[in-house]
Amino acid sequence: MARVRRQPGTKEALLKYDNVVVLEPEKRCGRWREYFGNDQPIWIEVGMGKGKFLRTMARQYPEINFIGVELIEEVLLDAVKRMEREEGIPSNLRLVWMNAVQLSNIFAEGEVARVYLNFSDPWPKSGHKKRRLTHQIFLDQYARLLAAEGEVHFKTDNQGLFEFSLNEFSRCHWQLKNIQLDMYKKLPEGNVATEYETKFHLQGMPIYRLEAVKPV
Numbered sequence: 001m002a003r004v005r006r007q008p009g010t011k012e013a014l015l016k017y018d019n020v021v022v023l024e025p026e027k028r029c030g031r032w033r034e035y036f037g038n039d040q041p042i043w044i045e046v047g048m049g050k051g052k053f054l055r056t057m058a059r060q061y062p063e064i065n066f067i068g069v070e071l072i073e074e075v076l077l078d079a080v081k082r083m084e085r086e087e088g089i090p091s092n093l094r095l096v097w098m099n100a101v102q103l104s105n106i107f108a109e110g111e112v113a114r115v116y117l118n119f120s121d122p123w124p125k126s127g128h129k130k131r132r133l134t135h136q137i138f139l140d141q142y143a144r145l146l147a148a149e150g151e152v153h154f155k156t157d158n159q160g161l162f163e164f165s166l167n168e169f170s171r172c173h174w175q176l177k178n179i180q181l182d183m184y185k186k187l188p189e190g191n192v193a194t195e196y197e198t199k200f201h202l203q204g205m206p207i208y209r210l211e212a213v214k215p216v
């Protein structure tokens with residue numbers, strides 16, 4: 001991940017955006033539909049970064065509720081400001097500032113229909129592999145919060161992370177489909193490019209992609 005310059009006052013600035021940043025997300029656990037005020041399915045992006053993917057998706061799919069999860073407050077604040085500057089904050093989009101290891105505290109079993117992992121940090125050192133968002137520690141949480149037949153959609157530029165993820169999904173009995181080793185050779189219909197995706201694609205790097213259905 002690119003180094004993020006820590007900026008004093010970010011937390012305070014973020015708290016002012018309580019129209020989009022959910023301040024005590026654990027209180028919404030099992031009650032997200034009530035919070036959104038409708039019965040729409042919920043799709044989340046874990047490690048949303050500056051949020052281009054989510055704000056595009058939220059406009060493209062008004063019949064879905066979106067929740068973005070981001071660990072670094074400076075990055076989240078940047079995402080919120082970008083949304084404000086552009087077309088405003090879509091009513092079907094909310095953001096959460098937290099470490100994804102705590103996802104089970106904010107979502108009840110089966111509350112989410114789809115998880116997106118876009119260009120997750122590769123954590124190449126073996127000693128850091130438990131931080132990879134496709135490590136079993138995370139896959140078990142996704143399986144719990146996803147509804148029956150819920151899916152993880154994963155894109156990355158990083159071959160090592162992709163290989164690790166294929167093994168990890170299969171070890172945890174997820175059903176893999178639509179595996180692509182160079183996604184731009186046959187772009188999936190409706191693909192929404194993320195900030196990192198655009199950057200790596202312009203550098204000529206192949207983009208790996210897969211979809212994984214949670215174990216029965």
Ligand SMILES: C[S@@+](CC[C@H](N)C(=O)[O-])C[C@H]1O[C@@H](n2cnc3c(N)ncnc32)[C@H](O)[C@@H]1O
Nearest residue numbers: 047048049070071072099100118119194195196
């Ligand atoms: C390489 S960026 C990709 C951003 C965006 N998804 C994209 O494709 O442009 C990865 C993002 O995941 C966030 N992240 C990494 N580990 C996380 C975790 N455990 N929980 C929540 N966010 C995390 C990082 O802070 C960073 O913003």
